[in-house]
Ligand SMILES: Nc1ncnc2c1ncn2[C@@H]1O[C@H](COP(=O)(O)OP(=O)(O)OP(=O)(O)O)[C@@H](O)[C@H]1O
């Protein structure tokens with residue numbers, strides 16, 4: 001649809017899905033690492049990051065209410081000018097496949113784009129004023145004789161750690177068609193995490209191998225294996241979590257006494273929603289073994 005411009009960079013929105021129970025400094029680092037990676041390729045421009053905490057219907061053991069998890073994520077990103085929290089997923093009454101969350105955000109950008117181009121259709125005499133209203137201040141100012149460039153819709157890529165990518169291989173957790181659509185239509189950005197060997201994992205899967213150009217592996221050299229599990233464990237033991245999560249998040253957890261032995265028992269004995277949903281579906285049982 002757009003005039004091809006070799007200098008024009010592909011715009012990317014990064015979407016991170018997960019429990020964020022609670023959000024940690026490492027979750028925030030994922031976004032910074034991915035953004036640096038894309039900008040270093042010279043081909044992409046990361047315009048936004050979205051954190052989408054999973055809803056309560058996910059039924060993971062120890063998962064505290066989405067309300068608190070969303071609030072903490074919002075506190076944590078208050079000072080970021082490009083990462084935001086979206087609570088659409090967490091407001092759904094049922095658990096949603098990650099693919100549906102990706103589709104939703106892509107769709108949302110599409111409709112925003114239509115609205116924008118409708119606005120653009122109105123003749124604008126004072127270009128200067130129009131510019132100011134645009135959210136993207138880093139766009140180079142268009143040269144006079146250039147034909148108007150129709151903005152293409154940004155790609156929404158799933159941002160995750162290597163453990164999430166490797167979870168594609170867990171029986172009954174993911175549908176092969178979902179994995180295929182994620183890597184085919186959207187793309188994946190995977191940050192290395194201690195204990196995972198993603199390259200080998202991709203090599204051993206035909207679908208992932210086929211779409212490996214759309215799977216971006218980012219090496220984290222400043223390794224830091226903070227995890228929400230370890231944060232909750234420290235809290236149960238009365239140990240400090242300072243400098244592991246943003247200070248506003250630490251204060252919020254303390255004020256509301258969010259994590260305890262009791263909270264860790266939430267959903268105990270329940271089956272994780274995706275397992276429950278896909279267990280009877282033969283397509284998901286051995287998703288990657290072909
Ligand atoms: N230290 C880390 N390195 C790389 N990726 C990470 C790291 N911590 C979290 N992630 C990624 O962040 C996303 C959200 O993860 P999640 O909410 O499960 O956090 P977590 O720290 O893994 O929590 P938990 O210990 O409860 O599983 C996932 O894609 C996960 O792989």
Ligand SMILES: NC(=O)c1ccc[n+]([C@@H]2O[C@H](COP(=O)(O)O)[C@@H](O)[C@H]2O)c1
Nearest residue numbers: 017018019054097098099173174175274
């Ligand atoms: N089939 C699927 O789409 C599928 C399966 C398992 C987990 N997930 C998602 O991956 C994330 C995993 O988060 P946790 O690592 O905190 O369990 C969640 O956002 C969850 O919804 C998606």
Ligand SMILES: [Zn+2]
Nearest residue numbers: 018019163227
């Ligand atoms: Zn995790």
